[in-house]
Amino acid sequence: MEEMKNRVYGVVGIKSIMANWNADFTGNPKTTSDGKIFGSDKAFKFPIKKMWETQGKKVLYVKSYKNEKDNIQAQNLSERFNELFSADLKSMKKKEEIFKKLFSAIDVLNFGATFAEEKNNISITGAVQIGQGYNKYDNTNIEIIDILSPFRDSKKEDAQNSSIGTKIVSDEAHYMYPFSVNPQNYDVYKEVLGEFAAYTKEAYNEFKKGCLVAATAYNTNSKMGCENEFAIFVECKEESKLYLANLDQYIKFEKCQEGKDIIDITELSKLLKNYKAEIENVEVYYNKYTIEIKGMEENYIEKYLF
Secondary structure (H helix, E strand, O other): OOEOOOOEEEEEEEEEEEEOOOEOOOOOEOEOOOOOEEEOHHHHHHHHHHHHHHOOOOOOOOOOEEEEOOEEEEOOHHHHHHHHHOOOHHHOOOHHHHHHHHHOOHHHHHHEEEEEEOOEEEEEEOOEEEOOEEEOOOOOOEEEEEEEEEEEOOOOOOOOOEEEEEEEEEEEEEEEEEEEEOHHHHHHHHHHHOHHHOOEHHHHHHHHHHHHHHHHHOOOOOOOOEEEEEEEEEEEOOOOOOOOOOHHHHOEEEOOOOOOEEEEOHHHHHHHHOOHHHEEEEEEEEOOOOEEEEOOOOOOEEEEOO
């Protein structure tokens, strides 16, 4: 496994058409107190973790179940740990053993972990940090769709007709998620645990794949209509001392009634020009059938999602 040493900054764009990318507890798209629609980092990570899981990789932080005396219920963290790693957490006396198990899970190696089970209190700050993804489209509308159930409500004795439910979606939204990858977050663990705690290029490439396809691949009822449409990766040189704030603030989305929509990275390109000596490369991925990129520089590596 080759160690990853370069820091990376970027933004991932996710489109939602007649879908609900990230609902709150009322079923509506998640919003801030002033009404701005956004998606949480948890919503971003979940499809990536499900993609890894379907590919047979070790993923710790996903819901799993057990059959307890014919009662199907969710596993707790220690049960999930024991099942995933074929281990007995109670019998593991050395924390080094637990750390090794944790770092062997692809989601922990990327996103870190909060692990407080069986007298073990472990916190790992992930190499990959995800911000909140704000909707960059100003004219998003919330649609409430009535759904007729084929069954009547059995809780109402006088119910004669089948019940009616609702599905809440946004007609169109375009979320932009900022992220950073800092392999140096694991230096503190490497000092005492050795190279197995290092962030690897293989782990980064798995994260990168997730940024490009996971939302598209994760098709549930509420997520059908959500897909990856854009991503930019700014890779710093290994010796670079450059640290960047969230890059989504420099990106705009422009809706076109005819032709392709526009993602404008002009302001971001102006920013990055100031740090040419610190940057190894800039990669831009997008759906060429629906999106045009405005503000692309000649030295950027242009790639298509589909």
